[in-house]
Amino acid sequence: MYMLASQIFMNLSSTTLIYIAFVIIGIILVGYLTYVLIHPERF
């Protein structure tokens, strides 16, 4: 487990897992911003 985690963090720029996490969070944010654009009065 430590080895895997270590592998992930050894090279941040090319670690696919972190990049995927980054993209997923980004997509959630885009979804949230889309909701803001549709219902600005709720914010």
Add this chain to the structure above:
Amino acid sequence: MSNGVYSRKILVEALADSIKKLNPRHVMGNPVMFVVEVTFFFALILSIGSWIFQLSVALFNSEISILLLLTVWFSTFAEALSEGRGRAQAESLRKTRKEVRAHKIADDGTITDVDSAELVKGDKVLVRAGDTIPTDGDVIKGRGSVDESMITGESEPVIRESGGDFTSVTGGTTLLSDELLIEITANPGESFLDKMIALVEGATRQKTPNELALTTVLAGFTWILTVIIITFNTLGSFLGVTSDITVLYGLLACLAPTTIGGLLPAIGIAGMDRVTQFNVIAKSGRAVEAAGDVTTIILDKTGTITIGNRLAEEFIPLGDKTEADVTRASFLSSVSDETPEGRSIVALAQKLIPDLTRPDVKNVVEFSASTKMSGVDLADGREVRKGAFEVMSDYMRYVPQGFREVIDGIAQRGATPLVVSVDREPIGVIHLKDTVKPGMRERLQELRKMGIKTIMVTGDNRLTAATIAAEAGVDDYVAESKPEDKIKIVQAEQKQGKIVAMTGDGTNDAPALAQADVGLAMNSGTQAAKEAANMVDLDSDPTKLIDVVGIGKQLLMTRGSITTFSVVTDFAKYFTILPAIFAATLPAVSKLDFINLESPHSAILSAVIFNTFVILALIPLAMRGVKYKPKDATSTLIRNVMVYGVGGLITPFIAIKAIDLLINYLHIVG
């Protein structure tokens, strides 16, 4: 009600409050800041991981994380600070709200003492001299002087009486003389004071239409940016251009409109707060914004443009009557007239004929805006009246020769003529001097410079109105108007697409106050007027409408200026961050970095530091508002573009370069 701008107490409370506001559920209300906060949490996890596994980028990751957190925190601090000042004002209002014992009158007339909190709408209470008025109500019997200083700060007592426009009393004020029978108009927790406290505390604050529009634009901008950032490496890989994730979210924080996004709530709250500093309570931010857009202001002549109390200047006899005849008749007509005008007539008459004695009065005829006549029926059967020429010429048995010339002569001097008659026989004319308030002409000129049209409304005849209008410099006037006409004037202006502001205090002003885009009611006015208006002036000074318009314009300008600054500063960031991103893959791009930043990490860090601390630096401006001078729209625009546009273009280059030098000198670049 005034408080220090940044008292120690407010600052400490704002610090504590701003940390509570970091709760993502609160930040979610601000799209730009929410994106930054989510990015912070992601960056925090990466930083912790980097430290655990001792990666070389650990320090850089941590620095960026801390800066992202600071960006959100400075924004919540600005919001908490502006709310804190409102809360301090609410506190001073709350002090006036205290539980007192009230003398409640039952239907059968028996009086029982109850707590003021038990009183409900429709209850009747007796208030004696020295008593605190338990809650809001209307005087239904009696007349007395009330000390309202705890609300208005004005030490001069005010008269409250049944009937007319001065019936409304506010809970927490003190009756100084006489006895009043009051009908309660508010249930517990719904009094004027309760509503005002909730308003200044921001509990009922809703986003204004302009804020909504700007939030949408900012969210749209951030949406595009987020899509670019998350697809950057995937699309870039086709071109062989990819970047560190740390650099990518640094880029997101830098290019998102965080300056305006972070300060937007604070600017709105501070705008309402500035109105409150003037002792005006705005019921919504929308009202303050509308004040900034006002294009027509309707002003009452008496009390707004001219000094409220017209004073008797001379008595002019008509026909074969002498000056002594008209002096005596004027005295008789005004013995029961408690208005300042009436008292000045009595005073002048007594000065001219010192041995005048008070007659036996059988019946008093009160003045009203519709009858435009007042007077007394004496015990000896004589009917003494005074009033405007138009109504008196119908009322009197005949109109003597030269009458019209006397009236016009007075009116042409901007004064008000009042005709006096005894038993419907014309006796003479009272010359009531009307004086334009000092400085009013200059203030109205300022409004014209700002492109605002001023309309003076008066019940006076055309000649008086025209003279005062010319003297004061108003753009237009409506003479011989009744209070009910105001709504027609408001509607006519609105039909032409104008945004209208007006003041009022009477119940018959209420429809027009509700119709106007900005309705400023006087605190001394009736409950109906205060309910209908969207602002209430606690000092009851109608001239303040002009200040309120200025504050509204300042609010809009502040928001516009900081938005311009926020967007323009992005330009400099392209020159600092883009070369950093493409340094390894596209060396040619590094030519953009003409300020020669030390390294890609140093460039990103400097840009993010600037981005974060510019919010902190602009908090005082957001609170205070940009400097505002009454000028025409073009020169105001040119000035603001120069200061905030060009300033926003140049400042970041200088600041980022300075930060870059400093952090490299201190060796703190990760």
